[in-house]
Amino acid sequence: MLGALLVLALDLPPAARAALALWDEGRRVEAVDALASVVDGRPDDLETRTVLVEREIAIHRYRSAWEHLAGLGTEHDPTRGRVLYQLGRYEEAVPYLAGAEHVLARHDALTALGRMEEARAALDEAQRILGDEDPRVLTLVGVDLAVRGETAEAIHHFRAALEIDPLEQEARFALGRALVVLGEREEGLLVLSEHRRLVPLVDRRDFAFKSLDLAPRYAPNLAELGDCERSLGRTDAAREAYRRSFELAAGDQVTPIALRYARLLFEDDRDLSRALAVLDLAHARASDPHLLVRAGDYLADRGRDLEAAARFEAALELAPDAAVVRDRLARVRARLAEDR
Amino acid sequence: MSAVRLLVVATVGSALGACAGSEEAAVPEGSDGWFTDVTGVWDLDFEHDAGTSAEKLLPETMGGGGALLDADADGDLDLYLVQSGPVPTAAVRAQGTRRPVNRLYANAGDGRLTDATDRSGDAAHNGCGMGVAAGDATGDGLTDLYVTNFGPDVLLVNRGELRFDDATARSGIEDSRWTAGATFFDADADGDLDLYVTGYLDVDAENPTWCGRREPGWRSYCHPDHYDGLSDRFWRNAGDGSFENATLTAGFADSDGKGLGVVAADLDLDGDLDLYVANDSVENRLWTNSGDGTFVDDTLLSGTGVNGRGATEAGMGLACADVDDDLDLDLVVTNLDHESNTLYRNEGGGLFRDATVASGLEAASRMPVGFGCVFEDFDQDGRLDLAVANGHIIDNIALYDDAQTHRQAAQVFAGEGGGHLRALGAQAGELASEPFVGRALLAGDLDGDLDLDLVLVQCGGPAHVFRNDAAAGPALELRGLAPGTRVVVELDDGRRCLRTAGPAPSYFGASHPHVHVGLGDARAVRLEIRAPGSEPREVVFDEPLAGGVWRAEGDG
Secondary structure, eight states: OHHHHHHHHHHSOHHHHHHHHHHHTTOHHHHHHHHHHHHHHOTTOHHHHHHHHHHHHHTTOHHHHHHHHTTOOGGGHHHHHHHHHHTTOHHHHGGGOOSTTTHHHHHHHHHHTTOHHHHHHHHHHHHHHHOTTOHHHHHHHHHHHHHTTOHHHHHHHHHHHHHHOTTOHHHHHHHHHHHHHTTOHHHHHHHHHHHHHHHHHHHHHHHHHHHHHHOTTOHHHHHHHHHHHHHTTOHHHHHHHHHHHHHHOOGGGHHHHHHHHHHIIIIISOOHHHHHHHHHHHHHHHOOHHHHHHHHHHHHHTTOHHHHHHHHHHHHHHOTTOHHHHHHHHHHHHHHHHHO | OEEEEEOSOOOOOOGGGBSOOOSOOOOOTTOSSSEEEOTTTTTOOOBOOOOOOTTOOGGGGTOOOEEEEOTTSSSSOEEEEOOOOSOOOHHHHHHTOOOOOOEEEEEOSSSOEEEOGGGSBTTSOOSOEEEEEEEOTTSSSSOEEEEEEBSOOEEEEEEETTEEEEOHHHHTOOOOSBEEEEEEEOSSSSSSOEEEEEEOBOOOTTSOOOEEOSSTTOEEOOOGGGSOBOOOEEEEEOSSSOEEEOTTTTTOOSOOSOEEEEEEEOTTSSSSOEEEEEESSSOOEEEEEOSSSOEEEOHHHHTOSSOTTSOOOOOOOEEEEOTTSSSSOEEEEOOOTTSOOEEEEEEETTEEEEOHHHHTOHHHHSSSOEEEEEEEOTTOSSSOEEEEEEBOSOTTHHHHOTTOOSBEEOEEEEEOSTTOEEEOGGGGBTTTTSEEOEEEEEEEOSSSSSSOEEEEEESSSBOEEEEEOOOOSOEEEEESOOTTOEEEEEETTSOEEEEEOSOOOBTTEEOOSSEEEEOTTOOEEEEEEEOTTSOOEEEEEEEEEOSEEEEOSTTO
């Protein structure tokens, strides 16, 4: 697949390749504008047109993608379905929505249209294609069972979905509702309460993903994702988001991102040395007293007062009037004096 | 004309006999659709000033409220429209530019409107306006107004002959935050109207956040997620013109919900008024009235906090009506693009179910951004229809999602019975033929022909008034009922229709206060009336009514 893409890229005219370089730099909107210019000048260049359509979809330019799909062959019909679906043109989208990638969209489009028997058939197809372990499929089957009044069986599906994906919010909500309907009011309300707790966190995470669609290399977007993942207790995902964010951070972005990354390493991972490494690396890039103070705090927390004092002293060199830093320094010096 | 007696049995009939006509919606001969734009003909010249700035301050894109009320007690509906203007930052204040004022239009009785702002006293308020609630707060028979602002709200007491006084300080109400939706309702059944006001967002206009890309032209209005929500406030009417902040004592202890819309309705059919609040991007809230004016948060159990997929939506406008003809009240909430407008069907027992798909609303409402919405029987066939004003929040949204536009066509959905709605498309007429930045959508009979016209208020554009050309049958209008009064109208063909007295809130507004019942080919033979906090009563017509106006004063 990668080989095919490379060949495709090599087949592109220089202007299109330059546009893709912009894309790789994270300058997605500029890249798409440049690709569109190429296609305007070379309407028969189907390779560039194909690349353009995929990139337009990635940045939510579905109307343009639809226009640029004209002239491409029937092998692009699944893409047509995807674009029409995103444009809310469900009647037109349905015939094109096929295959593993689009079967759930087909189900959703048919549901939105109220064509419930066809939607059920699409769900059967989704089960065949995606398997019984797919949390979305489990949830949708559960919803269908609940509608049919098979509440106990629906509950089984919702629980199974949540086992696989604890953030499957539709399953959690439906589980709570189904339990209430079944007379298990207390348990149902507990589930609904947990759903209520998670809703804003999941919403925020979804929003962060949407921002990343537009600017995947914008460090604050990745840091926001890290915050969301951390708030959901998904430490591995948060750590990875912070790590990528820290790599990409520049200028004023460095300090706030480093502080968040270090907090996870220190508080969640209990990894003082990595937290210090991040803070020191960030300080080398940004020369910010906040980073030194945070490092001093972490060191003091672990009783390494001598090193903490050094960090606070360095911070005071950069911010001599910072009373809060002076207070910190005084405290660790007092402890050191006691120890002596 | 009628006999009145207390109902012995207050229970309502089964859905089988409920209000559900069967005729196809018709358009009168010579008309191009249900609604015709008569803005110029009826002399409405209001243009909403959004106060747009380079800083993209969120209040600039939320405004556009209004109310239909009988301001001069002459029997027809006048129109009050709320202005916004520039967000009053220190820099704006320093410029000293004269701010635009809210405007009051007097109705000549046939729909023609005359600007009466100059003689409206303090109704010509010049705050950074958002919405307005209408109700007789002072109990003198005249309709008063409460205007929500980005800044201090105002209570405008009607002194008659179109004149209003600012009674805010005297009333004890004080709220300088960003407030949004508001409704007058008798929460504690003591005969006076209390007030619920939603708080929206804690926005620091002096230090605006930059949202969107940094390139010229790409700066965007921020998503509500960027701001903390504000708590709602409940003001209990003492009956002497003063109000007490009873938010906490009434049970609204945790209402920090970014509220935009609020409706008071007897959702559990126990005779008092409950509250439903549409919150933007966080869960909506259902507050059940305990009967004594204290409220319990029943959001979780009811299932009305999120949509059927368990997701929060952008809750903006809302409407409450018996959509599925089963003699209880359902809810519809308008939402953002890529969300549908959500219909919560009342299942009884305090439970609601997301019936958006089953109603036919799902696909048609996923792409537009819905704001004002009203459920009324516009074609007067006995089935409730839904009209929705649309328009995006973000003026440059096409840069971020080229399937979206700032201006969007309004939509009308014809009721087909049993809770099913059919999108009319072009059949809606001029209401849907031109895109607007729609906000408030108000229904009321402006031209006195006993059908319901519409006023669409835009954010940053002219307001429009649309004459109803859809009504194919007669209607019965019930007047003089307390807000939220439930009325079951029994027809001579055996059908029973549940309707409620307004004013319905829509988005940032107040529609007409009456009960409007499309009769189709039927005639009304009996009314079951239950005012909030009162025992049910029955009105039996000796001669079935084939339309007209019925007043609740005396024996009707």
